[in-house]
Amino acid sequence: MSRPGRDDAPDRLYTLTQGRSRSGPDNPFDLVTLVVAECDPVPGMQSEHAAILRLTGRPAAVVEIAAELELPVSITRILLSDLLAAGRVSARHPRKAAVPDPDILEQVLVGLRNL
Amino acid sequence: MDSATSEPRTTSAPRTTSETRTPLDASADNGLKIVIVGGFGAGKTTMVRSVSEIRPLNTEETMTRAGEAVDDVSGVRGKTATTVAFDFGRITLDSHNVLYLFGAPGQERFWFLWDRLFSGTLGAVVLVDTRRIDDSWYAIDRLEKHGTPFIVACNDFGGPAFTPEQIREALDLDPHVPLVTCDARSRESSKLVLITLVEHIRALYADLSRAPRQELV
Numbered sequence: 001m002s003r004p005g006r007d008d009a010p011d012r013l014y015t016l017t018q019g020r021s022r023s024g025p026d027n028p029f030d031l032v033t034l035v036v037a038e039c040d041p042v043p044g045m046q047s048e049h050a051a052i053l054r055l056t057g058r059p060a061a062v063v064e065i066a067a068e069l070e071l072p073v074s075i076t077r078i079l080l081s082d083l084l085a086a087g088r089v090s091a092r093h094p095r096k097a098a099v100p101d102p103d104i105l106e107q108v109l110v111g112l113r114n115l
Numbered sequence: 116m117d118s119a120t121s122e123p124r125t126t127s128a129p130r131t132t133s134e135t136r137t138p139l140d141a142s143a144d145n146g147l148k149i150v151i152v153g154g155f156g157a158g159k160t161t162m163v164r165s166v167s168e169i170r171p172l173n174t175e176e177t178m179t180r181a182g183e184a185v186d187d188v189s190g191v192r193g194k195t196a197t198t199v200a201f202d203f204g205r206i207t208l209d210s211h212n213v214l215y216l217f218g219a220p221g222q223e224r225f226w227f228l229w230d231r232l233f234s235g236t237l238g239a240v241v242l243v244d245t246r247r248i249d250d251s252w253y254a255i256d257r258l259e260k261h262g263t264p265f266i267v268a269c270n271d272f273g274g275p276a277f278t279p280e281q282i283r284e285a286l287d288l289d290p291h292v293p294l295v296t297c298d299a300r301s302r303e304s305s306k307l308v309l310i311t312l313v314e315h316i317r318a319l320y321a322d323l324s325r326a327p328r329q330e331l332v
Contacts, residue, residue: 030235032146032215034139058138061146061215063203067172068136072198074176092144096235099324104212105317108147108237111208112310115166115302 016048016071017078028084029077034059034092048079049088056089137169142210149214149309150233152221152258153242154250158270158299159218160202162242165305167204167216175200199225216309221254229257238264238316240308242299246274248285255286264316266293268308 029035036059041050048069055068066076083089095101153159163171177198202218217233219225221241239258243251251267258265269282277285279294288294293315298304 030146031217031233032148032213034143034146034213055136058141059143059213060139061205061213063174063215063217064172064205067174067203070174072175072177092146094146094148094235099320100237100316102317102320104145104147105237105313105320107212108208108214108313109310109317111206111212111214112306112313115206115306 016046017075027077027081028091028093029062029080030094031063031073032061032094034061035065035080036090036092037088038090039088046079049083052079052083053088059092139207139213140210143207143213145212147208147212147214148217148233148236149312150217150219150236150239151242152219152239152254152265153270154221154244154247157221157242157244157247157250159242162240162270162297162299162305162308163202163204163216163218165300165302166206166309168207169205171202171204171218173200173202197225221251226253226257229261236263238266238312240312241265241267243267243269243282243286244272245269245277245282246272248282251286255288259289264312264319266295266308266312266315268295268297268311270299271296 035052035056037053037056039053041053045053048071051069052065055065060068062076062080063073065080066073069076071079080089080091084091095104151159151162160171175198199220201220204216206214206216208214217236219229219233239254241251241254241258255265255267267282267286267288269277282288283290283294293311295308295311297308
C-alpha cells in the first residue's frame with residue numbers, strides 16, 4: 001500500500017494524538033498564534049506536551065513549535081488545543097480583521113525600516 | 116496511550132535546544148504573516164534567510180486533495196494525501212508585533228493548501244526568476260482571484276535584463292501592482308521588497324476605505 005509523505009510518520013503521529021488528525025475549523029490556533037506556557041512540565045506528562053511547555057516559556061508561534069518538534073502543523077494544533085483546554089498554555093491569537101488596522105500597518109513599516 | 120517511548124527526533128537536533136533558539140520578547144502578542152511565493156529555485160528561502168532573525172525553519176502540513184486536514188488513519192490511507200513542506204523565518208518588529216515570512220511553492224498542485232495555511236496573510240511577494248517567468252502566472256492569477264495584495268519582485272540572477280515593461284507584459288500584470296527588481300541574497304534589498312509590499316497594502320486599503328464599502332478577502 002502506498003503511504004503518503006514520509007514513510008513511518010502517520011502511525012506515530014496518530015498515536016501522539018490518540019487517533020485524531022483533524023485540526024478543524026473549531027481549532028483556534030493560527031499558524032502565527034503565539035503560545036505561552038502557563039506551567040512547567042511535570043513528570044508523566046506526554047513527552048510532546050512537555051516539549052511544548054519547554055519551548056513556550058517565552059512566546060512561540062504555532063509554526064515554530066511545529067518546526068521544533070518536527071511535527072506537521074495539524075498535529076501540533078491538536079496537541080496545543082489539549083494543553084489549552086487543560087489551562088497549561090495560553091494563546092495570543094493574531095488580530096484578525098477584514099481590513100488590516102492602519103496603525104498595525106504603520107507599525108510594520110516602522111519595524112521593517114528599522115531593521 | 117503513552118507516546119513517551121516514541122522519542123521525538125528533535126531530542127538529538129542541536130537547533131532545538133534552548134541555547135540556540137532565539138526567544139521572542141515576553142510581551143510579543145501579535146503574529147503577522149507575509150508569504151513569499153515563487154517557483155522552484157526562484158529564491159524564496161534565500162530571501163527569507165536574508166531578512167530573518169532566526170535561521171529559516173521548515174515545517175510541513177499533510178492534506179488530502181479535498182483541501183481538508185486528514186481525518187483519521189483510514190482517511191489517510193484511502194485518499195490521496197499530500198505533504199507540503201514550507202520554510203519560514205521571523206522578524207521581530209517591536210515589542211508586540213512579530214512578522215513571520217513564509218516561503219511557499221507557487222505551483223498549481225500546492226494551492227489547495229493556501230486558504231487554510233495562509234488565511235489572514237497581510238500580503239504576498241511573488242518572487243520571479245526572469246529566466247522562468249511562466250512559473251509565476253498561476254500564483255499571480257490565484258492571488259488576484261483571492262484578493263490578496265501582492266507585489267512582484269524579480270530576483271536578479273544576472274541573466275538577460277528585461278525592461279519592466281517587458282516583464283509586465285509577460286506576466287500580464289495589472290499596472291497598479293508594484294514591480295521591483297531585487298537580489299534575494301541581500302538583506303537590504305529583501306527588506307526593501309517587504310517595505311514596498313507593506314506600502315502597497317497600506318495604499319490599497321486607504322483607497323478602499325475612501326471608496327464605497329467593498330467586500331474584502
